Amino acid sequence: MAKPVEVVVIGAGSRGAGAYAPYALRHPDQVRIVGVADPDPIRRRRMAEAHDLADEQCFVSWEEMVAAGQLGDGAIVATQDQMHVEPAIAAMEAGYHVLLEKPMAHTLEGSVQLVQAAERTGRILQICHVLRYAPFWRKLHEILESDAIGEIVTVEHRENVAYWHMAHSFVRGNWRNKGLSSPMILAKCCHDMDVLVWNLKSPVKRLSSVGSLMQYRAASVGPHIPLRCTDGCPIEAECPFSAIAIYVDYERTFPAARQQLIRAGHDPETPPSWPFSIISPDTSRAGRLKAIETGPYGRCVYHCDNDVVDHQTVLMELESGASVTMVMHGHSNQEHRSMRYDGTKGTLRAVAIEPGQIEINIHGGATEVVTVDTRTVGHGGGDEGIMADFVRVLRGEIEPLTAARVSLESHLLAFAAEDARLSGQVIAMADYRAQAEALASQVR
Ligand SMILES: NC(=O)c1ccc[n+]([C@@H]2O[C@H](COP(=O)([O-])OP(=O)(O)OC[C@H]3O[C@@H](n4cnc5c(N)ncnc54)[C@H](O)[C@@H]3O)[C@@H](O)[C@H]2O)c1
Structure with missing residues (x-):
């Protein structure tokens, strides 16, 4: 049997220590945590205790860790949004293959720089678009791939953020303020953009967007x-x-x-x-x-330093001719995503809630309902699924499903949506992609 791969964790917070590292405890035959970097002494100690790390495997920062040389095969980079680019590039330059939290970067040029760094160093950079690794989203993708509803003509995709989650993360919490983290459409919806890119295949030709902060002020x-x-x-x-x-x-x-x-x-x-x-x-x-x-x-939700939107709609036209609307709002009674795909042969409606449900109606024919258990913790099983995948990537068995070059597109769409919302312009995506590459080359 292959020996376990060895992985370090940079940023032992909610995601690094809570969502990904525990996989090593459940699957010690697959992966071992061999180092942690985090300035917070409580988080460092908890990781050291959980994964039996010696003092020389614990570092107060990613800078200190990469300076110590390569300790394992892979690095999980799960620092906050504005601290992704530098540690991920440094880890790749130190020889690690990297699993990087989304958003890959909080800026357009940072996102492109990451892709370029992965290509320059020859290291794998896998982005935590965890939905692609969850059973519900895999099933939805499989149905659409099977051509069950024919060529897709319109899509309505909704990201319904529960009112209390909005208050927790996007009004009082870490993602409340664009200057401190990321725009909401990037922080919350790069996942949604990624699912759309994955399912629709045809590139976005142009997009526009509206939205604002209506309530939490x-x-x-x-x-x-x-x-x-x-x-x-x-x-x-x-x-x-x-x-x-x-x-x-x-x-x-x-x-x-x-x-x-x-x-x-x-x-x-x-x-x-x-x-x-x-x-x-x-x-x-x-x-x-x-x-x-x-x-x-x-803090009172009406008296915080939040500025991210509580609702935003993005309208996209694809190269195929299809049209897509994506709605995000922070006023939902329940946390869930819901969507409707209309194709040339039928209609598909899906609700990613517990239990996930996908209903397929073929024109003039039968209705089929597929139920997918989404109760597995951690993004409906996506957190577990991406770790399993990362292990196989490190073993050289597979290519990552969400490699940086693939994941770049969802980020470009989110940045373009934010630019479109602020400017009121319609963005031509071919030009936008070309500008992004050029910009990143200038700041390299
Ligand atoms: N994939 C998903 O669905 C998903 C879900 C939630 C959050 N996220 C993303 O995951 C990332 C981490 O979020 P979180 O909630 O775990 O954040 P967090 O604040 O809980 O954890 C970040 C950790 O990084 C540490 N850190 C700060 N400076 C450091 C340094 N120089 N070197 C090493 N570590 C350092 C902090 O002390 C903290 O423990 C964010 O970018 C967030 O947007 C992704």
């Missing part, structure tokens, strides 16, 4: 609303965005959560998982309360 409420939910807010009890309702008395927002935690063998008074684990390393009731009284996640 000071103008939506009167001056009597305090800066924090815990500061005696007069509407706290009925506010769906109350930090008390989301993080402390969490059954107000997640009615089934207590039983789910008990079934999973966890203490419901100390929920260990996302989103609670993000607000504080101490997820006890007292720890959660303290976090919202003092930290960013207790």
Whole structure:
């Protein structure tokens, strides 16, 4: 049997330590974690304990780690959005094949530079477009590939972000502000763009976009609303965005959560998982309360430093002639994606929720309903699937499904959508792609 591949983790946060590294514990025959880089001493220690790492395998930064020479076959780069390009290029130059979180970069030129660096160093750069590795999205792709509904003429794709997820990540949290992270259409929807690119095959010819931040801003409420939910807010009890309702008395927002935690063998008074684990390393009731009284996640959603949009629509015309609309909004009752594909032979409707459902109606004929279990944790099984794939890539058994050159297109579409939204222009994608390559060459 092949010996396990060896991988280092750069950025041991929610994704690096929480989504990917645990795969090594479940599959020690396939992969071993042999190093960690993270400035946070608690996160470093947790990784060291979980993966039995010695002091010399733990580094306070990616710079220190790459300076120590190559420690393994692969590197998982899971730092925050604006810290992807430098560590990923440095890791490739040090000899690692890299699994890089999305968005591959927060700028257009950074994204192209990454592709160029992978091609220059001859290293594999695989992007964490995890949906492609999840059973639901694989099934949808397989059905469309089978030509069941014929040539695709129109697509309506919706990314329905739940109101509490919007508040958590895109109003109070890490992806709230474009200057600090990325535009919403990139941060949230590069996955959606990637699925569309994968399923539709024909390149986008031109696109336009509209959208704005409508709700989560000071103008939506009167001056009597305090800066924090815990500061005696007069509407706290009925506010769906109350930090008390989301993080402390969490059954107000997640009615089934207590039983789910008990079934999973966890203490419901100390929920260990996302989103609670993000607000504080101490997820006890007292720890959660303290976090919202003092930290960013207790801020009133109408009084944050957020500027990313809470809704955006992108209209795309493909080279094939097909037209596509993609809608993203942060006002959904439930977190899910939904879509409708109309082809020359039939219609397909799909809902990526628990359980995922794909309904195929052939013109004048039968209706078939395919149900896909999406309950597997971590993006419907996508986090597990991409790690399994990365191991096989490192073993030289397969080419990555989401290599950097492939994933570049979803990022270009997202950057173009943001430019189109801000300028009101229709973007011709052939010119846009050519400009991106030229720009990256200039700043290299
Ligand atoms: N694929 C997906 O579906 C998906 C889902 C969520 C987030 N993401 C992306 O994953 C990335 C990471 O998100 P997260 O929630 O895990 O972030 P996080 O903040 O929890 O983790 C980032 C880690 O990087 C560490 N770090 C900072 N500077 C460093 C340095 N110089 N060297 C090494 N480590 C350093 C931080 O201390 C932190 O622990 C983001 O780009 C995010 O957009 C992807």
